[in-house]
Amino acid sequence: MTTAAPTxxxxxxxxxxxxATGTRVLLEELGAPYDLRVLxxxxxxxxxxxxxxxxxLGKVPAIRHGDALxxxxxxxxxxxxxxxxxxxLTPALNDxxxxxxxxxxAYYGSxxxxxxxxxxxxxxxxxxxQSPYADxxxxxxxxxxxxxKGPYLLGEEITAADILWGIALSWTMxxxxxxxxxVFVRYAERIAAxxxxxxxxxxxxxxxxxxxxxxxx
Numbered sequence: 532m533t534t535a536a537p538t539x540x541x542x543x544x545x546x547x548x549x550x551a552t553g554t555r556v557l558l559e560e561l562g563a564p565y566d567l568r569v570l571x572x573x574x575x576x577x578x579x580x581x582x583x584x585x586x587x588l589g590k591v592p593a594i595r596h597g598d599a600l601x602x603x604x605x606x607x608x609x610x611x612x613x614x615x616x617x618x619x620l621t622p623a624l625n626d627x628x629x630x631x632x633x634x635x636x637a638y639y640g641s642x643x644x645x646x647x648x649x650x651x652x653x654x655x656x657x658x659x660x661q662s663p664y665a666d667x668x669x670x671x672x673x674x675x676x677x678x679x680k681g682p683y684l685l686g687e688e689i690t691a692a693d694i695l696w697g698i699a700l701s702w703t704m705x706x707x708x709x710x711x712x713x714v715f716v717r718y719a720e721r722i723a724a725x726x727x728x729x730x731x732x733x734x735x736x737x738x739x740x741x742x743x744x745x746x747x748x
Contacts, residue, residue, distance in 0.1 A: 541565040541611070544585055544593040546572040547735040547742065550604055551592035553698040557608060557691055559727035561615040569738070573746035604695070605640040609633070612691035620691040628685050635677065635684050636692045639699065646670045651708045671709070678714050682721060697722025 541558065545551045545567045558565045570576040570591060577589045586593045586602045593602045594611070601610050612621035622628040642664035649656050649667070656662050664670040674696075677684060683693045700719040703709040722728060742748075 539564070539596070539614075541614075542568055542595040544568045544570065544582070544591050544595075546570045546577065546591050547738040549591055552731060552735055553695055554592040554594070554604065554607055554611070556698060556727050556731050557611055557620075557694045559731060560620060560691075560694060560725070561611060561618040563611065563615050563618075571742045571745060573742045573748050603640070605636055608636060608691050608695050620689065620694075622685075622690065628690075631685055632690055632692055636695060638674070639692075639695055642670050643674065643699070647703055647708045651706075675712060675714050678718050681714075681718070693722060698728070 541563055543551065543554060543558065543565050545555060546569065549572065555565075555567075570582060572591075576582060577591060583589060585595075585600065588602075590602070592604060592607055593600065594607055595601075596610075596614065599610075601607050609621075612618075616623070622632050646656075646664040646667050656664070656666055659665055678696075680686065683689045684696065685692070697719050700709060700715050701723055704711050704715060704719060709715060723732075
């Protein structure tokens with residue numbers, strides 16, 4: 532992997548207290564140079580034509596790096612961690628942890644997200660042979676078993692996957708979508724205690740309040 536040049540800035544399309552928060556925390560952890568393009572989602576800016584040319588689904592995060600436009604949280608995490616390998620948050624291609632690292636990042640998007648949304652919406656999942664995540668309890672059980680090996684997903688060293696999962700579990704437990712099992716709580720607290728998480732959480736609180744006031748919410 533090549534190392535990004537110091538002037539190789541990333542543009543992050545962003546809204547506070549959204550899935551984009553994790554990407555901003557990752558950028559901070561990577562020590563990456565970046566600029567924010569902030570959208571007030573409370574005012575519906577993510578559904579306006581200007582942003583729909585960036586992401587037709589009207590979702591954040593999205594990033595632009597040079598000529599590359601990347602959407603989808605999982606793809607963004609892989610891209611950024613590989614772009615700044617000097618931060619040590621991504622296993623190299625010849626590292627035996629690379630496969631498991633990709634597995635658990637992909638598991639977030641392909642299994643965890645659809646499972647928790649179905650659970651939150653109280654929707655019946657598809658039959659187990661057709662469901663992308665088997666069933667909710669099986670999906671969570673596999674994650675719990677992996678995290679129990681701790682302290683991080685792949686053992687003793689933190690990776691970008693832990694930033695993704697730690698923030699996701701913090702939010703979903705707070706909202707009551709994921710149960711507060713000891714393994715999940717300790718893991719989320721470990722990530723939330725990191726300085727980058729603390730900085731961005733504070734900045735998000737301030738920005739969200741400004742957006743609410745501007746939107747008259």
